[in-house]
Each structure stands twice: as C-alpha cells, then as structure tokens.
Amino acid sequence: MKHWRFLLVLLVIVVAPLFASKGFALSLLSRIGIMALFALSYNMLLGETGLLSFGHAVYYGLGSFATLHVLNGLSARGLPAPVTLLPLAGGLAALLFGLVFGYPTTRRAGTTFAMISLGIGEMVAASSLMFPAFFGGEAGISGNRVTGKGLFGIDYGTPLQVYYLIAFWVVVCAIAIRALSGTPLGRLANAVRDNPLRVEFVGYNPTRVRYLMVVLAGFFAGVAGGLNALRAEIVTAEALSDYTSGIVILMAFTGGIGRFYGPILGAVVVTVLQVAVASVTPAWPFYFGLFFVLIVLYAPGGIASLLERRWQPRTLALAAGPALLLLFGIIGAVEMAYARSSDTGDARLRIVGIPLDGESRLSWVFVAAAVAAGIVLLKRVRREPAVGLQ
Amino acid sequence: MSARTEASGDDATPAARGTTVLDLQDVRKSFGRSQILTGVDLTVFKGDRHAIIGPNGAGKSTLFDVISARCAPTSGGIQLKGEDIARLSARQVRRRGLSRSFQINNLFPALTVFDNLRCAVLWPLGYGYSFWHKLAGLRDVDERASAVLEQIGLSRKRDVLASVLTYAEQRALEIGITIAGGADVVLLDEPTSGMSRSESDEAVALIRKVSQGKTLLLVEHDMNVVFGLADRISVLVYGRILATGTPAEIRANAAVQEAYLGA
Numbered sequence: 162m163k164h165w166r167f168l169l170v171l172l173v174i175v176v177a178p179l180f181a182s183k184g185f186a187l188s189l190l191s192r193i194g195i196m197a198l199f200a201l202s203y204n205m206l207l208g209e210t211g212l213l214s215f216g217h218a219v220y221y222g223l224g225s226f227a228t229l230h231v232l233n234g235l236s237a238r239g240l241p242a243p244v245t246l247l248p249l250a251g252g253l254a255a256l257l258f259g260l261v262f263g264y265p266t267t268r269r270a271g272t273t274f275a276m277i278s279l280g281i282g283e284m285v286a287a288s289s290l291m292f293p294a295f296f297g298g299e300a301g302i303s304g305n306r307v308t309g310k311g312l313f314g315i316d317y318g319t320p321l322q323v324y325y326l327i328a329f330w331v332v333v334c335a336i337a338i339r340a341l342s343g344t345p346l347g348r349l350a351n352a353v354r355d356n357p358l359r360v361e362f363v364g365y366n367p368t369r370v371r372y373l374m375v376v377l378a379g380f381f382a383g384v385a386g387g388l389n390a391l392r393a394e395i396v397t398a399e400a401l402s403d404y405t406s407g408i409v410i411l412m413a414f415t416g417g418i419g420r421f422y423g424p425i426l427g428a429v430v431v432t433v434l435q436v437a438v439a440s441v442t443p444a445w446p447f448y449f450g451l452f453f454v455l456i457v458l459y460a461p462g463g464i465a466s467l468l469e470r471r472w473q474p475r476t477l478a479l480a481a482g483p484a485l486l487l488l489f490g491i492i493g494a495v496e497m498a499y500a501r502s503s504d505t506g507d508a509r510l511r512i513v514g515i516p517l518d519g520e521s522r523l524s525w526v527f528v529a530a531a532v533a534a535g536i537v538l539l540k541r542v543r544r545e546p547a548v549g550l551q
Numbered sequence: 552m553s554a555r556t557e558a559s560g561d562d563a564t565p566a567a568r569g570t571t572v573l574d575l576q577d578v579r580k581s582f583g584r585s586q587i588l589t590g591v592d593l594t595v596f597k598g599d600r601h602a603i604i605g606p607n608g609a610g611k612s613t614l615f616d617v618i619s620a621r622c623a624p625t626s627g628g629i630q631l632k633g634e635d636i637a638r639l640s641a642r643q644v645r646r647r648g649l650s651r652s653f654q655i656n657n658l659f660p661a662l663t664v665f666d667n668l669r670c671a672v673l674w675p676l677g678y679g680y681s682f683w684h685k686l687a688g689l690r691d692v693d694e695r696a697s698a699v700l701e702q703i704g705l706s707r708k709r710d711v712l713a714s715v716l717t718y719a720e721q722r723a724l725e726i727g728i729t730i731a732g733g734a735d736v737v738l739l740d741e742p743t744s745g746m747s748r749s750e751s752d753e754a755v756a757l758i759r760k761v762s763q764g765k766t767l768l769l770v771e772h773d774m775n776v777v778f779g780l781a782d783r784i785s786v787l788v789y790g791r792i793l794a795t796g797t798p799a800e801i802r803a804n805a806a807v808q809e810a811y812l813g814a
C-alpha cells in the first residue's frame with residue numbers, strides 16, 4: 162500500500178479527539194495542526210526554494226486579520242458567514258499581499274532576500290499600530306465564529322467542531338503543498354535553490370520562480386492564520402510579529418527542512434515544548450534556544466534526520482547516561498540562576514529529587530561537575546569505533 | 552579589421568558555404584579598465600562543428616559568456632539566426648535555440664540526474680511555470696529526458712543525485728543538460744577539461760553523437776580533441792580572432808604558429 166503512512170496519520174488526526182477531548186488537550190491539538198500548516202508553507206520557501214524568510218508571519222498575520230474582518234463584515238450585515246470556507250479568505254488575502262510584497266522581496270536570493278523579508282516584516286508589524294481600524298491597535302480585533310445554525314447543525318460552537326474544521330483544512334492544504342512540490346514549478350524551485358544561474362540557462366527566470374513560490378506559500382500561511390483566527394476568535398499584532406516569524410523558522414528547522422514531514426514534526430515538538438516546558442519553568446525560552454542550537458549543530462537535518470538515522474542500540478545505550486548527566490547539569494545551572502534572581506530570597510529547588518541551592522557554592526560545583534563529566538563522556542562515546550562508523 | 556583568413560571558395564568544407572547561424576561583429580567586452588574582448592568578428596555556419604582555441608586568458612570563456620548572454624557585450628553586434636541577441640537575457644537567448652555548457656560543472660547538485668534533465672526540457676516542451684501539471688505524469692518530458700539519459704550513458708544513474716556522480720559523469724550530465732532542451736546551436740565550454748585520455752575519448756564520441764544535426768561551437772584546450780572534432784577553427788588571441796579556417800589551414804597558418812601552436 163503506497164499511501165499507508167498518510168492514511169495512518171489521517172486516522173490519528175480523526176480519532177485523536179477521542180483521547181484528548183478535554184479543552185486543553187484539544188486546543189493543543191488544534192494549535193499543532195495550525196502550526197504544522199504554517200511550518201509546511203514556510204518550508205515551501207526554505208526547504209524547496211532555498212529562501213530564508215524572516216518575515217513569513219506577515220502572511221499568517223494578514224490572513225488572520227482578513228478572516229476575522231470577513232467574518233465580522235458578514236455578521237454585521239446580518240448575512241450568514243460560510244465559516245467553513247472562511248480560512249480561504251485568509252489565504253486569498255495573504256496571496257494578494259504576497260503578490261505585492263513578493264515582488265520586491267524576490268529580486269534576489271540569499272542574504273538580500275532574508276534582509277528584505279525582515280524589513281517587510283518590520284514594516285507590516287509597525288503598520289499594525291498605524292492602522293488601528295484594520296488591526297485593532299493593541300487589543301487586536303475579535304469576532305464570533307458562531308453565526309447561526311450551520312449546515313447539519315455544525316455551528317462551530319464547540320472546540321471539537323473547530324478541531325475538525327482545522328483538521329480538514331490542514332489535511333487539504335498539506336496534500337496541496339505536497340502535490341505542488343511534484344509539479345514543474347516545484348522542481349524548478351528546487352533547481353533555483355540549487356543553482357539559480359543554471360536555471361537561467363535552461364530558459365527560466367529564477368526570480369519568477371521565487372516570486373510564485375512566495376505567493377503560493379503566502380496563501381497557505383494565510384489559511385493557517387485564518388484557522389487560528391477562527392480558533393481563538395481574536396487576533397492581535399503578535400500574529401504578524403517577528404516572534405511569530407521566528408517560531409516558524411524554529412519549527413521548520415528543528416523538524417527538518419529536507420523532508421516533507423519535517424516541518425510537521427517540528428510543529429508538533431515545538432508546540433508541545435512551548436506549552437509543556439512553559440508550564441514547568443519560567444526559563445523555557447532559554448531551553449528553547451538551547452534546543453535549537455543543539456539541533457542546528459548536531460542534527461542539521463532536524464528531527465526527521467535523527468529518526469531516519471540507523472541508530473545502533475549500543476550507541477544509544479552508551480550515550481544515554483552522559484547525555485542525561487549533561488542535561489541535569491544544564492537544567493540545574495539554569496534553574497539555580499533563575500531561583501537566585503527571584504525576589505523570594507529562597508533559591509532552593511529540587512531536580513529529579515536532588516536538592517540544589519542557588520546560594521550554595523557546593524551546588525554550583527556539583528552541577529558544573531555534572532556538565533563537565535557529561536561532555537567528556539559524550540566525547541568518548543563519539544570516539545567509539547562503532548559510533549564513528551555509521 | 553581583424554586579420555582573419557577565410558576559407559575562400561574552397562569546396563573542401565561544404566558546410567562553410569551554408570547559412571550563417573551565429574554572427575558577431577566587433578564584439579568588445581571590458582570589465583572595468585581591463586579589456587577582455589577587443590573586437591571579435593566571428594561567423595558560425597549551420598551544421599558546423601566550430602572550435603575556438605587560444606592561449607589562457609585570451610577571452611574564450613568571456614566570449615561564450617557574451618554570446619550566451621551571461622553578460623552583455625560592452626559594444627558590438629551578435630545575431631542568432633538573423634536576430635539581434637546582444638541585449639537579450641540568458642533565458643531569452645536559450646529560448647531562441649542557443650544553449651551552453653560550462654567549463655566548471657554547473658548542475659543542480661541536490662536533484663537526481665533525471666530531474667536535472669527534466670528541468671532542462673520543461674521550457675521547450677511548453678510547461679512554463681506550471682503548478683497544475685503533475686511532473687511524474689508528463690510523458691513527453693519523461694521520454695525526452697530518458698532519451699538524453701540514454702545518449703549520455705547515464706541510464707543506470709537515473710535516480711542518483713547529481714552531486715554524487717563521478718567527475719566524468721558530471722561532465723556528461725553537463726552536456727546532457729545543455730542539449731536536452733533541443734537547442735540547435737550548442738556551445739560547449741571545455742567539455743573534456745580535467746578528464747583522463749580515455750574519458751576524453753568517450754566525451755568526444757559523446758559530443759559527436761549529440762551534435763549531429765546541430766551547430767556546435769566549442770572551446771577546448773586539448774588539441775587532439777579540437778583537430779579531431781572541428782570542421783572549422785578560430786584562434787582567439789588577446790581578445791580578438793587571429794585566424795579562422797579549416798584544421799589544415801590553421802595548422803599551416805604562420806601567424807597562428809607563432810602566436811599559439813608553436814609555443
């Protein structure tokens with residue numbers, strides 16, 4: 162069966178709410194879906210076309226705002242809003258902005274593209290405060306997705322219905338993105354990524370290829386933004402901020418930009434980490450940064466490449482101990498530093514049952530030793546012949 | 552005017568009396584203050600295998616860059632099949648039937664061999680920037696790419712990434728990409744550079760095969776290749792054509808002897 166993996170994922174998406182019917186888990190799943198689509202659209206640029214964009218949130222955010230404006234506009238006139246189709250409004254709006262912004266952005270690739278995308282991202286983020294009528298100022302704009310009795314009683318009043326709305330569009334768009342990579346334009350995008358000069362000499366304009374990819378990626382980012390607007394029923398300027406642009410890079414890269422499913426993996430891992438780690442420690446942005454640095458350094462192909470690597474059980478067994486030791490040392494140091502900086506005056510804490518104290522020199526020596534031992538042992542494992550050979 | 556010796560009325564090279572496919576008049580190219588091409592006049596006839604030889608730094612690659620519109624000439628005229636192409640972009644020149652290869656392999660390294668060739672045939676087959684066709688289902692693209700794959704002898708490497716081919720295979724793919732689009736004027740920039748003797752022999756056989764029915768303009772350092780392959784030879788020295796003629800004429804030309812071959 163050729164598509165068994167896809168069908169398996171589809172099955173998981175459909176039955177997941179049975180196991181995660183609680184508000185929090187369902188909302189987490191919905192957010193993962195939206196972020197997966199956003200990251201997939203981003204990878205049309207980074208992975209497929211070789212364009213490092215620092216402003217992809219522009220399309221996500223504008224798609225979000227446009228969706229709520231259409232929803233509110235229809236509701237205000239007493240018209241029934243086809244909520245099911247509204248994410249497309251977000252996509253189309255983002256596509257239009259892509260046609261405008263893509264033009265100056267795609268003249269050049271490489272650093273120039275990255276810088277212009279950053280500049281446009283800043284410009285659009287700044288306009289969110291300049292045009293309060295559209296962006297709603299600091300408070301953003303909100304809407305009500307329940308616009309009456311929907312078809313078959315689907316009025317999107319419950320989070321479960323919204324989940325399936327999101328799931329539907331994410332799956333449809335993921336299929337479309339996948340299909341797109343198998344078209345002439347998709348292959349040319351890869352060619353432009355690899356060697357734009359030669360693309361000229363096979364009769365194509367690399368700028369045009371980049372432009373089309375930016376516009377199409379913008380569309381899918383806009384759909385993701387529209388879905389998030391419907392999920393949260395509110396959009397603020399954060400949707401088009403540099404934070405959102407950064408997080409999507411993080412997701413695509415940590416998941417792996419060389420594989421179609423990489424960004425999806427990244428969206429799952431990053432979103433879960435965001436929620437899970439943030440609920441445990443205020444130092445979560447630090448861990449986040451560290452995680453990203455480690456991936457870039459040691460697994461540039463992302464989590465996808467780690468999964469595809471043929472691990473030898475012996476390697477894993479040997480590396481597990483030192484890795485945990487290193488992790489313990491780092492977490493200990495970070496948490497002690499945070500504990501010291503809090504106003505309570507008490508810097509005592511426990512990590513896996515081991516008592517540490519940010520004010521105690523002994524604790525610091527202890528975690529430093531753990532870090533040092535972890536690094537030394539890991540280096541030894543790397544030198545193991547069995548590890549080196551793979 | 553340049554001191555060029557034309558094969559005048561000599562019926563030893565029938566192709567020489569054919570129609571002009573590529574014509575350059577007083578083409579100059581400078582980069583800043585350094586003049587690379589100082590007035591090139593060159594006529595290439597239909598169906599010829601025309602080689603450009605000359606010492607290092609004579610401007611051979613720059614001449615190719617100017618003809619193929621990788622860079623615009625500083626002055627001078629270039630006509631391809633009667634149409635002025637001096638101010639066109641590289642892709643426009645390509646679409647008018649002139650294709651070139653590069654001295655240093657210029658492939659799509661992260662694409663498979665087959666996809667490298669597919670990229671080269673998409674435009675000529677009229678698919679443009681299509682994102683509504685499924686590439687895998689395009690039979691004409693597949694047929695043409697497969698035929699070229701066969702010609703360049705890489706059928707067994709079809710699904711291998713271009714970056715992992717051997718050097719000689721990459722050179723073959725370089726030629727494959729150049730001819731796949733069906734251009735009738737083909738420019739090959741040192742196709743056998745960096746090859747062993749046996750690899751070079753294979754490359755010459757390949758060039759012979761793929762240039763059938765086409766006009767070939769060739770820059771090459773290996774004189775065995777040049778004299779074995781070319782119908783006509785032009786000698787480029789200090790950015791201008793010193794002489795043009797049949798291999799026999801070039802061998803006998805005193806000026807060429809002095810400037811280049813005898814050295």
